[in-house]
Each structure stands twice: as C-alpha cells, then as structure tokens.
Amino acid sequence: MRIIDVCEITQPIASPIRNAYIDFTKMTTSLVAVVTDVVRDGRRVVGYGFNSNGRYGQGGLIRERFRGRILEAAPQTLLNEAGDNLCPHRIWATMMSNEKPGGHGERSVAVGTLDMAIWDATAKIAGKPLFRLLAESQGKEANPRVFVYAAGGYYYPGKDNSQLCAEMRSYLDRGYNVVKMKIGGASIEEDRGRIEAVLKEIGSQAQLAVDANGRFDLETAIAYAKMLRDYPLFWYEEAGDPLDYALQASLSEFYPGPMATGENLFSHLDARNLLRYGGMRPDRDWLQFDCALSYGLVEYLRTLEELKKFGWSPSRCVPHGGHQMSLNIAAGLGLGGNESYPDLFQPYGGFPDSVKVENGHIVMPELPGIGFEGKSDLIKVMRELAE
Numbered sequence: 089m090r091i092i093d094v095c096e097i098t099q100p101i102a103s104p105i106r107n108a109y110i111d112f113t114k115m116t117t118s119l120v121a122v123v124t125d126v127v128r129d130g131r132r133v134v135g136y137g138f139n140s141n142g143r144y145g146q147g148g149l150i151r152e153r154f155r156g157r158i159l160e161a162a163p164q165t166l167l168n169e170a171g172d173n174l175c176p177h178r179i180w181a182t183m184m185s186n187e188k189p190g191g192h193g194e195r196s197v198a199v200g201t202l203d204m205a206i207w208d209a210t211a212k213i214a215g216k217p218l219f220r221l222l223a224e225s226q227g228k229e230a231n232p233r234v235f236v237y238a239a240g241g242y243y244y245p246g247k248d249n250s251q252l253c254a255e256m257r258s259y260l261d262r263g264y265n266v267v268k269m270k271i272g273g274a275s276i277e278e279d280r281g282r283i284e285a286v287l288k289e290i291g292s293q294a295q296l297a298v299d300a301n302g303r304f305d306l307e308t309a310i311a312y313a314k315m316l317r318d319y320p321l322f323w324y325e326e327a328g329d330p331l332d333y334a335l336q337a338s339l340s341e342f343y344p345g346p347m348a349t350g351e352n353l354f355s356h357l358d359a360r361n362l363l364r365y366g367g368m369r370p371d372r373d374w375l376q377f378d379c380a381l382s383y384g385l386v387e388y389l390r391t392l393e394e395l396k397k398f399g400w401s402p403s404r405c406v407p408h409g410g411h412q413m414s415l416n417i418a419a420g421l422g423l424g425g426n427e428s429y430p431d432l433f434q435p436y437g438g439f440p441d442s443v444k445v446e447n448g449h450i451v452m453p454e455l456p457g458i459g460f461e462g463k464s465d466l467i468k469v470m471r472e473l474a475e
C-alpha cells in the first residue's frame with residue numbers, strides 16, 4: 089500500500105462580495121488529490137482536499153515542498169502500526185520534517201489542505217465515513233445530526249437592505265435558523281440599519297450573528313459592542329485582529345453576549361494563546377478554528393486537547409469554512425456545529441446532494457471518506473484532477 093502521486097491545481101472561487109477587510113474578486117483555492125495504489129469497490133482510492141476561503145491557493149508550497157516529502161518517504165513509514173492503512177499522523181510528521189517552530193501561517197494552509205485529502209483516503213481505505221472512523225478512534229458515539237448556520241450577508245456593489253433581507257429570507261426558506269452577516273465595512277450607523285432590517289425580516293424564526301473580520305481597533309470594537317448589545321445576537325465575531333488577544337479580553341468587559349473568533353489562528357499554539365490571554369468565556373463564547381487553514385485534523389486534535397486543559401467543551405467549536413471536513417469532525421467528535429455558505433464558494437462548500445437542512449441541522453450521509461463523492465458538482469472537478 090502506498091501513495092503514488094500528490095496532485096495540486098489552483099482554482100478560482102471568485103465572487104464580487106466584500107467583507108470589512110477584503111473582496112473576493114481574486115480568491116482562489118488549492119484542490120489536491122492524494123493518489124494511492126489501493127482499490128476499493130473497483131475504483132482506485134484517491135483522497136481529495138481543498139483549502140478554505142479567505143486564504144489563497146497554496147500551489148507553490150504544496151508542489152515545491154510538501155509533495156516531495158510525502159513521495160520521497162519510504163512508503164511503509166507512512167502506514168499505521170498494522171500496515172493496513174495510511175497513518176495521517178505519520179504523514180503529517182513527514183510533511184513537517186525540517187520545519188522550524190513558529191510562523192504557522194506560512195505553511196498551515198498547505199499542510200491543512202493535504203491533510204484533508206489524506207484523511208479522505210484513510211477513511212475510504214477503511215471503508216467508512218470519516219466521522220465514524222473518528223468517533224471509533226476515540227471510543228465515542230458519532231452523532232450524524234449537525235447544527236449548521238448560513239453565512240452570507242456580504243457587502244457588494246449596489247446591494248441595499250432589501251436585497252440583504254431577501255438573502256436572509258432565502259436562508260430561512262432553505263431550513264436554516266441561524267444566519268450571519270458582515271459588519272464593519274460601512275459606518276456604524278449604516279451597520280445598525282442593516283442589522284435592524286435583518287432582525288425585522290427574520291423575526292422569531294431565526295437568530296443573527298455578525299462578523300467584523302478583524303477590522304476594528306479597540307475603540308471601534310467597543311463602540312460596536314455598545315451598539316450590538318442592544319440586540320439579541322447569536323454572536324459578535326472577530327472584532328479585532330486575530331492575534332490581538334488583549335483586545336479580545338478587554339472587549340468582553342463591554343459585551344456580555346456571546347463572542348466568536350479563531351478562524352485566523354493556525355496552530356494549537358495560537359489557539360492556546362487565545363484561551364490563555366483572550367478572555368474568552370467557555371460558558372457562552374464560540375471557537376472557530378478551521379482545520380483546512382490550520383494544519384489539518386492532526387493539528388486540530390491537538391487543539392481539542394488544549395481546549396480540554398482549559399476547561400472548554402468541543403461543543404463550543406463551530407469551525408469556519410463551510411466544508412465537509414469540519415462536518416465530519418463535528419459529527420465524529422462532538423463539535424457544536426459547522427459554518428455553511430449556501431450561495432458562495434461553489435462547488436467546494438456545502439453538502440452532498442441528498443442532504444437537506446431542517447431546523448438548522450443536517451444529517452450526515454453514510455458515504456466512505458469525507459463524502460465528496462455524494463456532491464456531484466464537486467466530485468466532477470476532483471476527478472478531473474485525478475482518479
């Protein structure tokens with residue numbers, strides 16, 4: 089059993105949307121395939137992965153650095169103890185050989201993208217959905233029913249409040265009961281108007297989360313906190329720079345409601361610093377670490393260990409990114425749910441074709457691996473890369 093090739097192609101996931109910090113007109117993702125010599129159900133096992141939106145494709149790093157380390161390793165060093173499957177932990181260590189500590193953002197997306205494909209291949213070789221494999225590996229009961237919320241509410245040219253409300257309404261029509269919109273890309277008064285319009289639209293049918301994408305300095309973050317705390321929000325997300333733990337800690341004095349952050353932290357060490365210094369409250373706040381941006385699931389397991397040490401439940405994690413990898417982690421390891429972008433970043437985001445959102449939850453289908461084969465538009469582009 090061996091990995092015979094690692095392929096990467098950088099694909100556009102562009103759209104005219106804008107958050108408080110960036111637009112997505114040039115956004116790309118790396119699509120990767122880890123090709124094995126194993127055959128299951130008459131088909132070669134190929135694991136697939138991609139990186140989350142918000143960071144760009146990682147083709148240079150994947151092709152020039154990490155691909156070679158996997159392919160040059162003695163094949164048996166990448167297998168589990170029994171030699172009957174790949175070992176994602178050993179492959180991760182091989183990818184990370186000759187890498188110094190620190191500077192995680194330089195490579196965590198490239199490694200996280202490959203790690204996704206490696207877990208997909210591993211679960212396919214085991215003939216199981218990844219969420220079942222994960223639950224079994226930790227002696228847990230999987231829960232295939234996962235909370236999902238609809239992320240959108242971006243700024244874009246010509247979009248007014250009636251279009252914003254129509255967008256949010258369409259998420260409710262599709263079964264969601266928590267929706268998210270962007271703030272911080274307009275004046276505070278304009279954002280207040282947008283929030284009030286959406287709250288009026290969704291009424292008691294749903295709750296609203298808001299996301300500032302790290303735009304605010306402390307003064308502005310506090311000004312927004314004072315405005316936002318008038319409303320019953322699901323959460324106030326990423327007010328300040330992701331590494332400004334002191335800002336996050338100070339802000340909690342002004343905002344009694346739930347806050348969320350973590351999508352731009354890229355290692356268990358960054359996550360630990362947030363828990364140590366960010367003043368986050370385990371009884372109400374949310375952690376959004378996204379394995380596809382932060383060294384993958386091998387590292388995410390270390391992050392979950394850190395959470396335990398700091399008295400946090402995995403159920404406080406609702407990852408960023410809207411991909412099926414985090415859905416599997418949620419169902420397998422008891423996270424609180426997952427993000428979803430019903431209208432964005434296709435074909436990469438979303439669910440297998442058979443999956444419907446009901447009362448803000450989905451039920452994972454029993455597909456081997458991560459489940460990409462159940463999403464026809466996605467598996468088509470994946471198989472064009474390698475099969």
Ligand SMILES: O=C([O-])CC(=O)C(=O)O
Nearest residue numbers: 107142239299301408409
């Ligand atoms: O707009 C983005 O970069 C995505 C984001 O923050 C989110 O989904 O929470």
Ligand SMILES: [Mg+2]
Nearest residue numbers: 299325326351
């Ligand atoms: Mg966000």
